[in-house]
Amino acid sequence: MANRATDWLRQANQDLEHAEESRERGRHEWSCFAAHQAAEKAIKALHLRHGQEAWGHVVAKLIDELPEGLELPDSMREYAQVLDNFYIPTRYPDSHPEGSPFDHFGPLQSSTALKYARSILEFVTSEMA
16 A cells, blocks of 8 residues: 555645635634644654554644654644644534634634644654655
8 A cells, every 4th residue: 555645745735725825814713723634634644654544633642643753843742732722613613602613713823823733744844855
């Protein structure tokens, strides 16, 4: 079976582009979610590059399950923890006491999500080069 790591990383980059476009259109909740997806897929690509599969959607946990010996930036797990907070609440109204998800996410959240996801993708890209 072929190693699909590159496919996952390519999709991660596509998701990051979607996050940027959503932010530009003022759809900050979707920008945050797409940024999370970009980071998740990038970390899964790194798992595949090292010959292991990864399951789940918690980016911080996926980072914890990476092979020993990888030297990760100190901030990467913390970035993942922030991004993990965008997985469900960005999409489901019952994740909040009231209002729709778009009422709860704005430019601050989407710019942070993009910054953190971009940082994770840059790390993964350099590791896979």
